[in-house]
Amino acid sequence: MKIKILDRYLIKQFLQTILFGLLAFTLIFVVIDAMENLDDFIDQSVPTLKILHYYFVFSPEIIRLMTPVAVLFAALFTAGKAANLSELTAIKASGVSLFRFMLPFLVTTFFISLFSVYFGGYLVPMANKTKINIEQVYLKKNLSFAESNIYFQDSKTRIISISYFDSERNRANRVSIQDFSSEDLTRMSRRIDAVFIQFDSTKKTWIADNGVERIFYPDKQEARYFNQLEIKDLNFLPEDLTTKQRKTSEMNLAELKELINSQLRAGNDPTSTLIEYHSRFAFAATNLIVVLFGLPISANKRKGGLAVQVGINILVTFIYLVFMKISQAFGKNGALDPVITAWFANFIFLAAAVYNLLRARL
Numbered sequence: 001m002k003i004k005i006l007d008r009y010l011i012k013q014f015l016q017t018i019l020f021g022l023l024a025f026t027l028i029f030v031v032i033d034a035m036e037n038l039d040d041f042i043d044q045s046v047p048t049l050k051i052l053h054y055y056f057v058f059s060p061e062i063i064r065l066m067t068p069v070a071v072l073f074a075a076l077f078t079a080g081k082a083a084n085l086s087e088l089t090a091i092k093a094s095g096v097s098l099f100r101f102m103l104p105f106l107v108t109t110f111f112i113s114l115f116s117v118y119f120g121g122y123l124v125p126m127a128n129k130t131k132i133n134i135e136q137v138y139l140k141k142n143l144s145f146a147e148s149n150i151y152f153q154d155s156k157t158r159i160i161s162i163s164y165f166d167s168e169r170n171r172a173n174r175v176s177i178q179d180f181s182s183e184d185l186t187r188m189s190r191r192i193d194a195v196f197i198q199f200d201s202t203k204k205t206w207i208a209d210n211g212v213e214r215i216f217y218p219d220k221q222e223a224r225y226f227n228q229l230e231i232k233d234l235n236f237l238p239e240d241l242t243t244k245q246r247k248t249s250e251m252n253l254a255e256l257k258e259l260i261n262s263q264l265r266a267g268n269d270p271t272s273t274l275i276e277y278h279s280r281f282a283f284a285a286t287n288l289i290v291v292l293f294g295l296p297i298s299a300n301k302r303k304g305g306l307a308v309q310v311g312i313n314i315l316v317t318f319i320y321l322v323f324m325k326i327s328q329a330f331g332k333n334g335a336l337d338p339v340i341t342a343w344f345a346n347f348i349f350l351a352a353a354v355y356n357l358l359r360a361r362l
Contacts, residue, residue, distance in 0.1 A: 006091065006096070006104075007103070007104040010078060010082075010101075010104045010105065011104045011108050013078045013081075014074050014075065014078050014104070014105060014108055015074075015108065017073065017074035017077050017078055018070050018071055018073075018074040018112075020074075021066075021069070021070030021071075021073045021074055022063055022066060022067065022070045025062075025066040025069060025070055026059060026062050026063055026066060029062045029066065030055050030058070030059070030062065033055075033058070034051075034055065037139075040139050041139075044138055044139055044140065046138045046139070050134065050138055053130075053134065054131065054134045054135075054138075057127040057128075057130040057131045057134070058127070058131050059127075060119070060123055060124045060127040060128075061124050061127065061128060061131070061249075063119075064116070064119060064120045064124050064283075067112070067116060067287060068283075068286040068287050068290050068317060068320075068321070069317055069318075071109055071112060071287045071290065071291060072290040072291060072294050072317050075105050075109075075291045075294060075295055075298070076294050076295075076298040078105075079101075079105070079295055079298040080298040083298065088101065098296065098360055099357075102292075102295050102296075105291055105295060106288065106291065106292065109287050109288045109291045110288055112287050113284045113285055113286075113287045113288050114284075116283070116284035116287060117280065117281060117284045120280050120283060120284060121252055121253040121280050122252045122253065124249075125249065125250050125251055125252045125255075126252070128247075128249045128250045129246075129250045132247070132250060149162075149163065149164075149263075150162040150163075150164070150165060150172075150241060150244050150245050151259070151262040151263045151265070152236075152244055152262050153262060153265060154177075154234060154235050154236060155235055156182070156185075157179055157180045157181070157182050157185065157189075158177065158178065158179050158180070159177075159178045159180075159265055160175070160176070160177055160178075160234075160236070161175070161176040161177075161178070162174070162175050162176075162241065163175075164245070165238075165241040165242065165245050167238065167241075167242050167245075169198075170198065170199040170201070170238045171196050171197070171198050171199075172196060172197050172206075172241060173195070173196045174195065174196070175192075175193070175194045175196065175197050175208070175211075176191065176192070176193050177190075177191065177192040177193075177231070177234075178190075178191050179191070187216070188216050189215070189216055190213065190214065190215050190216065191213075191214045191216070192208060192211060192212070192213045192214075192229070192231070193211050193212055193214075194208035194209060194210060194211030194229070195209055195210040195211060196208075196209055196210075197209070197231070199237070199238050200230075203230075205230055205231065205232050205234075206230075206231045206234050207228055207229070207230055207231070208226070208228065208229040208230075208231055209227065209228055210226075210227060211225075211226060211229065212224065212225050212226070213225075213226060213229065248272075248273060248276045253277065253280060256273060256276060256277045256280075257277065259273050260273050260274060260277060271331065271332060271334065271338055272332050274338035274339070275328055275331050275332060275338045275341050275342055277342075278338060278339050278341075278342035278343065279324075279328065279342040281342070282324075282342040282343045282345075282346050283324070285346055286320070286321075286324075286346065289346055289349050289350050289353055290316075290317050290320065290349070292350070292353040292354075292357065293316065293349055293352060293353035293356060294316070294317075296356050296357050296359075296360035297356065297360075320345060320349055323345045323348070323349075324344075324345040327341055327344040327345050328341055328342070
């Protein structure tokens with residue numbers, strides 16, 4: 001019974017401090033960002049209500065980024081306070097080990113991590129869509145949609161690959177159209193490569209410019225170079241490409257998975273998308289790992305008090321996040337497998353956390 005009371009007490013203190021930390025960190029982030037963008041808001045005469053709406057939909061992304069910091073801060077504050085007030089000494093004297101003391105923190109953080117997968121995988125991308133739309137309409141940012149790599153299946157036997165789509169001119173650049181035999185989907189029957197294809201709004205067709213059309217027969221192939229080629233049987237419109245050409249930050253987990261499959265079907269490299277997909281899960285697990293790393297340190301009285309402990313461990317958290325970004329850079333260059341890239345920082349710090357835990361006095 002006493003253990004249950006202790007667990008409820010620690011969980012209550014832990015959750016209250018997490019909420020306080022998230023509120024404080026989010027507010028600081030918003031104020032700093034607002035000061036940086038103040039000139040843009042004024043220059044574009046953005047209405048006050050729209051600015052408030054912008055930061056309302058920006059908040060989920062900020063919360064996602066700040067959750068590991070807030071969770072660690074809450075764990076350190078709660079455990080450190082118990083240690084400095086000698087509450088932890090009394091708890092240990094009653095026969096409760098450090099491992100048992102950490103259990104309510106770890107269980108609570110486990111459920112926070114599970115929710116973070118859904119929050120970062122679905123709710124944040126939904127908010128990011130609105131945020132980017134406001135930037136485009138009111139701040140005139142990202143109007144060209146000039147992001148790279150669009151891959152999709154236009155029909156059962158056709159795969160389209162586009163480097164980027166310029167929505168202002170309805171022009172898709174560096175295009176590859178691959179047709180496969182309906183009898184044998186592993187055999188390519190035709191391929192068109194063009195510098196760009198332009199949508200003709202009058203004819204409702206796409207016109208390919210400066211390219212080559214290759215026809216593949218069972219025993220030979222033909223290549224036909226062209227300056228212009230009208231392609232009448234394409235099944236997509238410019239607005240479809242605008243929809244497809246979204247940043248990965250706007251895509252939920254299901255959409256990222258679909259994009260990966262499309263890239264694989266088109267024979268393109270899905271490394272960056274794979275890293276983004278697995279990083280959604282890895283980042284959610286960060287909450288659990290930083291708590292496991294920091295609690296054994298904070299649960300012991302040390303010279304310098306709670307402030308030093310919190311400062312050191314928050315510094316470790318930011319180093320951890322920076323390390324994640326560095327490992328992602330190596331992964332995008334092909335030096336690491338995408339899954340290893342996404343989880344590499346977690347594995348390193350998890351090993352350090354286990355070592356730190358084993359060294360802690362029970």
